[in-house]
Amino acid sequence: xxxxxxxxxxxxxxxxxxxxxxxxxxxxxxxxxxxxxxxxxxxxxxxxxxxxxxxxxxxxxxxxxxxxxxxxxxxxxxxxxxxxxxxxxxxxxxxxxxxxxxxxxxxxxxx
Amino acid sequence: xxxxxxxxxxxxxxxxxxxxxxxxxxxxxxxxxxxxxxxxxxxxxxxxxxxxxxxxxxxxxxxxxxxxxxxxxxxxxxxxxxxxxxxxxxxxxxxxxxxxxxxxxxxxxxxxx
Numbered sequence: 001x002x003x004x005x006x007x008x009x010x011x012x013x014x015x016x017x018x019x020x021x022x023x024x025x026x027x028x029x030x031x032x033x034x035x036x037x038x039x040x041x042x043x044x045x046x047x048x049x050x051x052x053x054x055x056x057x058x059x060x061x062x063x064x065x066x067x068x069x070x071x072x073x074x075x076x077x078x079x080x081x082x083x084x085x086x087x088x089x090x091x092x093x094x095x096x097x098x099x100x101x102x103x104x105x106x107x108x109x110x111x
Numbered sequence: 112x113x114x115x116x117x118x119x120x121x122x123x124x125x126x127x128x129x130x131x132x133x134x135x136x137x138x139x140x141x142x143x144x145x146x147x148x149x150x151x152x153x154x155x156x157x158x159x160x161x162x163x164x165x166x167x168x169x170x171x172x173x174x175x176x177x178x179x180x181x182x183x184x185x186x187x188x189x190x191x192x193x194x195x196x197x198x199x200x201x202x203x204x205x206x207x208x209x210x211x212x213x214x215x216x217x218x219x220x221x222x223x224x
């Protein structure tokens with residue numbers, strides 16, 4: 001089966017940096033997405049990694065290591081509005097663009 | 112440009128009833144996927160449709176069905192509702208079936224009493 005693991009909850013301070021990890025064990029891998037979801041709202045796209053390495057987009061960066069089955073999302077200069085659930089999702093080989101999600105990491109940003 | 116739209120936003124049903132949820136994809140997107148998200152969990156894949164054909168089905172009972180129309184909008188139908196069907200139902204659209212980014216609608220919150 002497919003297994004995607006993320007920490008359930010994290011707390012960080014406004015202005016700080018936080019790293020949210022995601023590990024996966026899947027039969028076939030074709031890419032990894034990170035989505036942000038505020039309570040009661042739809043997931044919004046943050047990043048997509050298919051090759052090893054770091055993708056930077058403003059305050060958010062995402063890293064992928066295919067050989068280790070590992071990714072992280074790095075959030076810099078944290079703001080209160082970054083309090084949300086962060087969802088890691090993989091696309092499997094032959095699965096079109098069907099997303100298999102982890103349970104999500106609830107991030108709380110405090111003053 | 113309009114994003115993915117879904118209707119209704121909220122719905123309350125009783126056990127045994129059926130429900131139809133609707134989704135309109137982003138203009139130009141031909142693929143629509145449906146996901147179920149139970150509180151505190153990540154979304155779970157239900158169906159994917161592309162060019163009006165089913166292209167993927169998740170591990171859901173036959174009570175769940177869907178279809179896609181010529182204008183690429185889609186409906187998700189759930190029959191014989193159970194309490195456990197209470198969830199946020201998300202629709203996502205993408206241009207095609209390759210590893211394209213999926214864009215989600217606001218969801219329909221279904222409560223089964």
